[in-house]
Amino acid sequence: MRYSQMLIPTLREAPSDAEVISHKLMLRAGYIRKLAAGVYTYLPLALRVLRKIEAIVREEMTHAGAQELLLPIVMPAELWKETLRWDYYGKELLRFKDRHERDFCIGPTHEEAITDLVRNTVKSWRELPKNLFQIQTKFRDEIRPRFGLMRGREFIMKDGYSFDRDEKAAKETYQKMHEAYEKIFSRCGLKFRAVEAGTGTIGGSLSHEFQVLAASGEDAILACDRCKYAANVEKAEIRCTQHAARGTKKGMFKKTMTPGKKAVEEVAAFLKLTPTQLVKTLIFETDKGAIAGLVRGDHNIKEDKLKMLAGLDWCHLADEKMVAQVSKAPSGFSGPVGLSIPVFIDQELMRMENFCVGANEKDAHFIDVNLGDFQISKMGDIRAAIGGDGCPRCDKGRLQEHRGIEVGQVFYLGKKYSEAMKATYLDPNGKGQIMEMGCYGIGIGRTAAAAIEQNHDEKGILWPLPIAPFQVEVISLSQDADVVKTAEKIAADLAKEGIEVLYDDRDERAGVKFADADLIGIPFYLVVGSKGLKDNSVELKLRKTGEVQKIPLGDVSTALKRAL
RNA sequence: CGGGGUGUAGCUCAGCCUGGCUAGAGCACCUGCUUUGGGAGCAGGGGGCCGUAGGUUCAAAUCCUAUCACCCCGACCA
Incomplete structure (x- = not known):
């Protein structure tokens, strides 16, 4: 891909309304533009990142036995009235009327829609389990959208829903999804932690959040320094200490x-x-x-x-x-x-x-x-846990406070929706049974933002390779015919080998190209300049460390493949 | 929803308090020349209904009123 043909509007200064680093960098590096409060356009670079995350999500979900489908974004109020969430979900649910004055909403989540589908199509115990997911744009009318893609109103989410015969099977599915999530975030190159979580408006009784660790995270999480216990502060328990019987002192006040x-x-x-x-x-x-x-x-x-x-x-x-x-x-x-x-x-x-x-x-x-x-x-125990509190699961551990960005959450829902919406199947005895459900979300855009929060320096983004918009950027340092010809050939050859390359062919000074490249954050640069060409070599430069390697012209693709 | 703040060029902002000439700067953009391994120099140029509506005034970016949008803090929530 030629840089000159792409839309990459980099900015020297960040718009003043950007607060967190991921928001500033996405704006400055030409990834996103705001259209309204909490509503963003994904520019070509951003879309490439999102597609990469989605691809990883798809693969792991599929491996774990889920199938992809696509539900409508717009839903009729009746569905939401069945579960009473039309009243309970609150103002975050964006509602509107169609020309016939019928109530509709834009989906902030899809338990109702999926349950409606499954109750109408799945009838027998032989057809269970089913695990279905989609990757789709959602809308939640947040009171105060902020931080760019981290907390937008419109956002892309992978949401999955599972239907099982009984609790035991449902909990196994939950476990499987939990494992799939760990693979997904590991593959994205993120440092994260799965923590016990509350269930909020979604409901249910068992839930884990996947938190990308970052100082700027909106969530406080507490993790034991000795054992595996970790929980959101909303949920974190505190060790129950052995108390002496209440003192008898009184009347001194x-x-x-x-x-x-x-x-x-x-x-x-x-x-x-x-x-x-x-x-x-x-x-x-x-x-x-x-x-x-x-x-x-x-x-x-x-x-x-x-x-x-x-x-x-x-x-x-x-x-x-x-x-x-x-x-x-x-x-x-x-x-x-x-x-x-x-x-x-x-x-x-x-x-x-x-x-x-x-x-x-x-x-x-x-x-x-x-x-x-x-x-x-x-x-x-009725208070919020804080750092230093005793761990509820082991004897000696102390809880430590961390900040995290929630990028995914898994819920075991039980029968909350299936009961309200009468999603039943016939068991081997011909008796009706209520399905057991689970639901599993991943914020795609938020994962991209979290990756930046965790991987950046003063010059710009440092994408983990698996989710970088391109794997390598070829930079030609001058307009000399030789340099241009060599750079074009390298870019074309690499592309032929299936490597994703961004070729900066602009007639810009070296400084400008380097500065933009640093901002955009592609992990590897191949620098083609007249100096190097004198001895038939180019430079392979690592964005993260700045480390430079001289590569003979003939070895470019092997050297790069080794690096990738 | 409560409190605070801001709307002036694509971006960052000055000008407003104390009304007055053609509304400014830096960056970005366009043209030309020079330059060319880490955000070049010189010269020239384009771009503004000063958020919107109303009011005060001889005169409004500036004062007043309303309204809209956006931002921050809080409450709320994924």
Whole structure:
């Protein structure tokens, strides 16, 4: 491919709205252009990268027993109403009406569509299992799209869905997909980690995320330094420590005035305490009425864990009005002493004595409070894990915090959709059974972005070879007839051998060509210049290390093949 | 949705506070000459409804109002 014929609009400066490195580099190196918030055009170079990732995904999915199909992007509301997600999915689901005023949506994911297909076509136990996937453009109307391809509204995703006879078979399929994912991301040349994850709006009970490790990652993940345990912070458990029975201390507490001090840091600073000596009391509105959750001042409560401990269907932080009603004080001064609603405490509090809490009175806190001073409904793990916490799976391990970019997720769904949509089959006894499902996603564009986050330097992108837009870039350094002729021949010969080559044939100065090449990030350069031609050689240069090798003209293709 | 900010050339930005001549710079682009192994030099040139609509004024990029778009922080969520 000739550079001069391609559309590669490189930029010396990045547009000011780009924040993360992958976004800046994709813009500067001429890979993407923005059309609207969170909506991007993939230029030829980007498309080549996406196609490479897709090809790897296709191969591994197929090897693992899945088949490719293509579902519609537009779906009728009825389908989504069947699973109730028309109401629950929220504003991220882009909805519209057709000319007959019928409701439709643009697919953010395709559980409904695939389940509809399978329930209508698969009837017998003999036809199961089925594992189907597609690679398609999706749309999620994100509140705040950002970071270029990392968090766009329109994005390309591989989504796969499996249907099995029973739970055991479904979990085997899940395992197979898990393994396929590990191969896919390894083949893409990425450093990643599979972590236990929550299931969000997709639902289900077992899930892993595939996180590409990068400092700029949006997700916090915790991994044990001793064993294999790793989880998203949303889900990470904390080792349950053996607690002595709750201390019997009580009645020592005193009220102290804390005018206008609400936030933990403010109160701590004012009373000359550390945040670890405070206990936060958060009031929640739930399906079972108001409840209180208590964690140490420097910790954060995790609603999902609280839901689990208290056996709730839903909960969210109470608003100012409700707090005032329950605690008889403005928010910021809530405390457990004298509260009449159920109180759930984090296990960490079992180790605390003489702590400080809100006094349920404006501008006042209690100090020297102990667990004997109030009613406790239940104790457990209800806070977010942080680095240094004990690993829940082994005795000695400590959790370490990492940042990651989620590029894939696998879910075991069970019967959530198949039951709601009546996807059943007849077993050998002629009895109807509900299918067991799993779903498996990979963000194709996000994988490309994550690869850049993980592989770049000050000059530009450093593509891992398997997903680079081209394998080698031939650079002619001058317009001398000899140089041009040689470069053209090399480029043509390599292409003939099936090597993907970008030939920079532009009438540009050497500096410009090198700078653009560095930006674009193709792993190998073949530099053809008049200096080298004097002794019949060209240079093979590695983008990543800058290492240069002199290659005799006759050996170009063998040398390159060895390098690849 | 709450808070903050920005819209001036393809990109980065100045000018706005304190209204006034033909609206500027760097990069990019076009032409010519020179140059040619890491973003060249000189000369010439093209390109702007100053986001949009309305208002104030003799006069608006500049002041006022509305509106749209975009960005940041937060809440939300994959």
